[in-house]
Amino acid sequence: AKQSGRNTYRFFTAQMNVDAIARRELEVALRFALEHDEFVLHYQPKVDLVSGKIEGFEALLRWERPGHGLLFPGAFIPALEETGLIVLVGKWVIGEACRQIGVWMRGGIGPVRVAVNVSGRQFVEGDLYGNVTQAIHRNAIRSDLLELEITESSLMENTELTVAILQNLRKAGVTVSIDDFGTGYSSLAYLRRFPINKLKIDMSFIRDVTSNVDDASIVLAIISMAHSLHLQVVAEGVETAEQLRYLREHECDQMQGYYFSRPVPATGVEQMLYDGKQL
Numbered sequence: 001a002k003q004s005g006r007n008t009y010r011f012f013t014a015q016m017n018v019d020a021i022a023r024r025e026l027e028v029a030l031r032f033a034l035e036h037d038e039f040v041l042h043y044q045p046k047v048d049l050v051s052g053k054i055e056g057f058e059a060l061l062r063w064e065r066p067g068h069g070l071l072f073p074g075a076f077i078p079a080l081e082e083t084g085l086i087v088l089v090g091k092w093v094i095g096e097a098c099r100q101i102g103v104w105m106r107g108g109i110g111p112v113r114v115a116v117n118v119s120g121r122q123f124v125e126g127d128l129y130g131n132v133t134q135a136i137h138r139n140a141i142r143s144d145l146l147e148l149e150i151t152e153s154s155l156m157e158n159t160e161l162t163v164a165i166l167q168n169l170r171k172a173g174v175t176v177s178i179d180d181f182g183t184g185y186s187s188l189a190y191l192r193r194f195p196i197n198k199l200k201i202d203m204s205f206i207r208d209v210t211s212n213v214d215d216a217s218i219v220l221a222i223i224s225m226a227h228s229l230h231l232q233v234v235a236e237g238v239e240t241a242e243q244l245r246y247l248r249e250h251e252c253d254q255m256q257g258y259y260f261s262r263p264v265p266a267t268g269v270e271q272m273l274y275d276g277k278q279l
């Protein structure tokens with residue numbers, strides 16, 4: 001019994017080591033990736049539902065990992081969040097988006113609005129305000145061309161600190177959006193406290209909006225609530241003409257989704273703007 005007990009113990013220890021080693025290897029690879037420029041941003045257009053024109057782009061992180069191809073956030077954002085590396089990578093994302101805005105501005109493409117995703121940890125552990133203002137000044141860009149997307153759930157943690165930082169960022173001219181809205185049970189009264197410009201309706205409500213009456217009523221309630229607070233509303237994950245028609249009819253302001261375009265590299269943005277692509 002003593003012997004088998006010891007073996008069981010050894011078995012679990014070995015398994016735990018395998019997991020710990022895999023996690024450690026990923027962390028090392030992510031640090032290396034940051035230092036060796038393996039991260040890239042892809043951009044997905046946001047389209048105005050009245051004019052049909054591209055209003056701006058959301059920057060989405062990709063990892064060009066040697067020997068592994070192009071990796072999507074689902075494969076590495078959880079590890080970045082767990083290790084706290086998201087604070088450094090998030091700073092890189094802000095710098096890279098501002099660099100690209102400056103390149104487009106001075107390269108004859110013109111002013112392009114870019115939204116970046118911000119992790120809750122960047123508010124608490126990073127110098128988000130410093131990172132943003134420094135990136136804007138270094139690249140000599142207009143601050144209103146940069147937008148920050150923060151999820152409803154991270155806004156609800158560390159609310160006081162987050163609100164104070166967002167207030168300063170708004171004063172600096174940056175646009176603020178609430179991402180994945182509808183999943184975090186925020187009330188109207190609660191929302192009024194936040195210095196925000198836009199709500200992005202979570203794509204889980206858009207998927208069946210034309211067939212599921214509950215999803216449709218949630219979407220309509222979010223649109224009317226947002227408009228009564230003078231906020232713009234963006235629907236994400238729009239994949240069909242039916243979803244698009246529904247959102248237009250119900251006065252949603254902007255859409256984003258595969259129906260119009262998947263996220264594309266920077267050269268794809270240039271092509272889209274050159275072609276004058278619209279809805």
Ligand code: C2E
Pocket residue numbers: 044059060061072073074077086090093116117118119179180236237238239256257258259263
């Ligand atoms: P998100 O911010 O909600 O971004 C939207 C995600 O939906 C993106 O996935 C986008 O490619 C995908 N998407 C866009 N249109 C459609 C559509 O019509 N149908 C479907 N099914 N999906 C669509 P992606 O690029 O894999 O990013 C996943 C998540 O990773 C993002 O969700 C965001 O939470 C996170 N993320 C991405 N980049 C960053 C970043 O730079 N920093 C941080 N902290 N998080 C990031």
Ligand code: CA
Pocket residue numbers: 058117149179
């Ligand atoms: Ca987002």
Ligand code: CA
Pocket residue numbers: 179180200202203236
């Ligand atoms: Ca979202």
Ligand code: CA
Pocket residue numbers: 180
């Ligand atoms: Ca999401």
